[in-house]
Amino acid sequence: MGAVIVFLLTLAITIPLGVPIAFVLILCAITLMQFLGQTDMTIITQNMIMGANNAALMAIPFFMLAGEVMSRGGLSQRIVDFAKIVVGRFRGGLGYAAILASMIFAGLSGSPVADAAALGGIMIPLMVKNGYSKERSTGLLCSGAVIAPIIPPSIPMIVLATGTGLSVGKMFMAGLIPGIILGICLMVCWRIIVVHDKVDDTVRFTKEQIKHILKDSLPALFMPILIIGGIRFGIFTPTEAGAFAVVYALAISLFVYKEMKWKDLADVFLEGAKSTGIVMFIVASASAVGWLITVAQIPAKVVTLLAPLIAHPLALLLMINLFLFIMGMIMDLTPNILIFGPILVPVVQAAGIDPIVFGVIMVLNLTIGLITPPVGTILYIGCSIADLPFGRVVKGVLPFLACEIIVLLLFSVFPQLISVPMGWLT
Numbered sequence: 001m002g003a004v005i006v007f008l009l010t011l012a013i014t015i016p017l018g019v020p021i022a023f024v025l026i027l028c029a030i031t032l033m034q035f036l037g038q039t040d041m042t043i044i045t046q047n048m049i050m051g052a053n054n055a056a057l058m059a060i061p062f063f064m065l066a067g068e069v070m071s072r073g074g075l076s077q078r079i080v081d082f083a084k085i086v087v088g089r090f091r092g093g094l095g096y097a098a099i100l101a102s103m104i105f106a107g108l109s110g111s112p113v114a115d116a117a118a119l120g121g122i123m124i125p126l127m128v129k130n131g132y133s134k135e136r137s138t139g140l141l142c143s144g145a146v147i148a149p150i151i152p153p154s155i156p157m158i159v160l161a162t163g164t165g166l167s168v169g170k171m172f173m174a175g176l177i178p179g180i181i182l183g184i185c186l187m188v189c190w191r192i193i194v195v196h197d198k199v200d201d202t203v204r205f206t207k208e209q210i211k212h213i214l215k216d217s218l219p220a221l222f223m224p225i226l227i228i229g230g231i232r233f234g235i236f237t238p239t240e241a242g243a244f245a246v247v248y249a250l251a252i253s254l255f256v257y258k259e260m261k262w263k264d265l266a267d268v269f270l271e272g273a274k275s276t277g278i279v280m281f282i283v284a285s286a287s288a289v290g291w292l293i294t295v296a297q298i299p300a301k302v303v304t305l306l307a308p309l310i311a312h313p314l315a316l317l318l319m320i321n322l323f324l325f326i327m328g329m330i331m332d333l334t335p336n337i338l339i340f341g342p343i344l345v346p347v348v349q350a351a352g353i354d355p356i357v358f359g360v361i362m363v364l365n366l367t368i369g370l371i372t373p374p375v376g377t378i379l380y381i382g383c384s385i386a387d388l389p390f391g392r393v394v395k396g397v398l399p400f401l402a403c404e405i406i407v408l409l410l411f412s413v414f415p416q417l418i419s420v421p422m423g424w425l426t
Contacts, residue, residue: 003296004305006035011331021335025285032292044288051287052280055239056162060155060279062242065272066249067109067118072268073253073260075220076118079104082217085210088203092194094130095140096187097203098123102144103183106151107224108245110158112333112370116145116378120385128386130201136193138386139396142371142378143186146404149333149367151179152228153241156363159283160337163290164345166355168238170426172231174356177421178364182407189403219252232425279334286338299343303350310351317353317412320344321365325405328369332377336366357418361411368404371397 010031014024029044070076080101087096098119105115120141127137149156152172161168193199205213227245230236236244253260260268293299309316327336341362348358370378373394382393411417 003032003035004298004301006031007293007296007298015330021332022281022285025282025289025335025339029285029288029292032289032296036292036296038292043291047288047291048284051290052284054162056158056168057280057283059153059158059168059239059242061272061276062239062246063110063153063155064114064275064279065269066242066245067111067114068268068272068275069246069249069253069260070105070108070220071114071118072264073249074257075108075223075249075252076105077122078213078217078220078257079108080119080122081213082221084203085205085213088205091202092190092199093203094123094127094132094201095137095190095194095199098127098137098140099144099183099186099190102141102147103151103180104221104224106148106179107153107228108220108249109148110153110155112145112148112367112378113381115148116142116381117385119144120382124382124386132199132201133197133396134386135388135392135396136197137396138382138388138393139398139400140186140190141385142382142393142397143400143404144183145378146364146367146371147179147183147186149363150175150182150360152176152231153238153245154363155279156333156337156367157359158238159279159334160341160359160363163286163338164341164355164359166345166359169231170356170422171359172228172238173425174360174418174422175363176228176425178360178411178418181417182364182404185403185407186400189400193399219256223248223252282334283338286335289339290342293339293343299346302343303347306347310347313348313351313353314413316348316351317358317361318409320348321361321408321412324362324365325369325372328366329372330375331369332375333366333370336369337363354415354419356422357415360418361408361415364404364408364411368401368408371401371404 007028010028014027083097083100087093087100090096101119102115105119109115123141124137128134152175154175157171157175158168161171227241231238231241306316309319345355349355370376379390379393383390
């Protein structure tokens, strides 16, 4: 158990000091090497290179770039307009539109941060202009971004699958229905809030406006259908789907909507490269730690530690969920997946839990951490967009956070909600 203590102690010391997470992981690798009596530091760099040199990870830069293109090229605005004509006529219509737009955009970007930034910048000012509470609107948009890593394509699922040897395609298909369920539950939560706050706002369009919006939004709406359908029917792999997403988004942005010019491409590619570089540096650093975690036999020791619960899968899953929820509060999504995925997947397999089902639960749990203080990356994006102090954004997100925790527990107690639709789709 010494290696486990050294590993967790290094995390506990470096994270509160504000050390960038990639360097935290490298420091964890160095301390583990010293504990194990290893002296060859080139092992760390070799494993970093090998960890990043994975064909499945090629999907990440493609989807990152596609997200940048969609934000600049007008696809996000068309999705919002479409959502408004579908659900805007109901009482509190802009809130429903925000959730539906989050669900559709989730099928395009695969990134909760991209979802929050793109849709928050459009919807929060619009909702405030129509009389909604700024903190409530910001909380809703931040919570809607949690759907992004669940509905395919999903960058966190790609990271988890490549780090644990699971199928990216199966992970994608397993997340589709749970993502839709999560969106519906957020709508139910919003309905309760609408009644409580006595909101009576609706969004109305003329027949001519509806026809124009439908026609204008079709190219953007076809994108998630083509991506998910292409993966489901074996037309292309998840990596090829990412490349297709970039080409499709560029074509629509440049030649159909014409909101992005050729001169904008350099900036778009640069932003995509920056986002990819951050993620891949973390992935590479986690690969070095992952190798040393295996050498130190930490997964086997964790299995031994949790052995009394292996005969009780539900109790084990609830205990793991509690641990992941705490870790999600203090550390970002990607490093959590890379560090704990390879440790916990063997544990749940030993308990007879489907690792794909667990993967969906794990990604949802850790994504909820993005809207949970004190770290809450998406909360800070909401603060920036809405120009609100952190405390007010947290207050606005609380009812939706409670809703998403209930959904997480629902999936944990009834994993059939994930496994049965996954069987249909795969």
